[in-house]
Amino acid sequence: xxxxxxxxxxxxxxxxxxxxxxxxxxxxxxxxxxxxxxxxxxxxxxxxxxxxxxxxxxxxxxxxxxxxxxxxxxxxxxxxxxxxxxxxxxxxxxxxxxxxxxxxxxxxxxxxxxxxxxxxxxxxxxxxxxxxxxxxxxxxxxxxxxxxxxxxxxxxxxxxxxxxxxxxxxxxxxxxxxxxxx
Ligand SMILES: Cc1cc2nc3c(=O)[nH]c(=O)nc-3n(C[C@H](O)[C@H](O)[C@H](O)COP(=O)(O)O)c2cc1C
Numbered sequence: 001x002x003x004x005x006x007x008x009x010x011x012x013x014x015x016x017x018x019x020x021x022x023x024x025x026x027x028x029x030x031x032x033x034x035x036x037x038x039x040x041x042x043x044x045x046x047x048x049x050x051x052x053x054x055x056x057x058x059x060x061x062x063x064x065x066x067x068x069x070x071x072x073x074x075x076x077x078x079x080x081x082x083x084x085x086x087x088x089x090x091x092x093x094x095x096x097x098x099x100x101x102x103x104x105x106x107x108x109x110x111x112x113x114x115x116x117x118x119x120x121x122x123x124x125x126x127x128x129x130x131x132x133x134x135x136x137x138x139x140x141x142x143x144x145x146x147x148x149x150x151x152x153x154x155x156x157x158x159x160x161x162x163x164x165x166x167x168x169x170x171x172x173x174x175x176x177x178x179x180x181x182x
Contacts, residue, residue, distance in 0.1 A: 001176060003033045004067035008074030008085035008121070010039050013154070015111045015147035016073040022156040023071065023165055031173055033071060036063060038088040049094055057091050061100050064092055069105035069176045070134075071169075076112050076121035081128065093132045101132035105179060107172040109142040109165075117145035135179065137172045140164065 005024065007017040017035070024033035040056050042048070052058045064070065074085055093099050108125050110118030122143065129136045142164050144150055150158035156165065 001031045001068045001173060002066065003027075003031060003069045003071050004063055005033050005035045005071045005073070006038060006085070006088065007035070008072065008082045010084055014075070015113075015144070015151050016075050018151045018154045019073045019109065019111055019144065019147075019156055019165065020071065021154060022162070023169055025155075026162075026166065027169065028173065031169075036060070038084060041084075041088050041091055044087050044090040049091070053091065053094075060088070061092055064100040064104065067104075068180070069107065069172065071107045071109075071172070072125065073109050073111060074118060074121050074125060076110060076114075076116070076118035079120045080124045081121050085125075086128065089128055089132070097133060099132060101129070101134045104132075104134045105137065105172070105176045106134045107137040107168060109144065109168060111144035111147040111150075113146065113148050115145040117143035117147070119143045137168075137175055140167055140171065142168045 005020040007020055009016045020035055027033045092101050106129055108122055110122035112118040126136055144161055150156055150161045156162055
């Protein structure tokens with residue numbers, strides 16, 4: 001199973017990216033999690049969204065199409081989804097209702113330095129994926145609060161957080177597997 005991971009933060013020392021890196025390293029046998037860089041995507045412009053759009057967008061969308069599922073970890077910026085992540089989803093979402101995101105399995109989690117762990121951004125993101133007709137994995141919901149205390153040297157070190165991440169991945173993989181077999 002190929003899972004494409006996207007971080008909503010471009011920051012080198014991002015806690016969200018650290019979580020995805022950790023999950024990739026702990027992925028069970030047969031599951032490959034690959035981190036994708038969304039920093040090169042231009043700002044969405046419908047004028048440029050013709051004939052598949054810019055080449056960087058085309059390869060981003062091809063990667064999504066080739067993946068069995070998406071795994072997204074996002075920070076919360078001003079109570080919502082960071083613009084870079086929303087921008088990437090907007091590119092991937094076209095043509096509307098029949099894009100590469102349609103029927104795609106998506107697992108979401110959020111992490112922030114606040115105790116609230118980006119839960120508002122995560123909730124907003126779920127709403128966005130309703131528009132793309134994606135299959136959002138809803139439980140368990142993973143919210144990593146005080147992420148600065150859970151991550152060290154670019155890896156999650158907190159045992160409880162690791163347990164939640166493992167549980168999310170196990171459940172998500174089971175759901176994606178079940179979806180593929182029907
Ligand atoms: C523009 C901006 C807005 C932010 N707004 C929020 C917020 O609404 N809620 C929150 O919990 N943290 C907020 N933060 C703090 C982030 O939780 C913190 O920077 C976090 O480490 C970002 O995630 P990252 O480590 O993956 O880059 C904000 C940070 C920035 C830069």
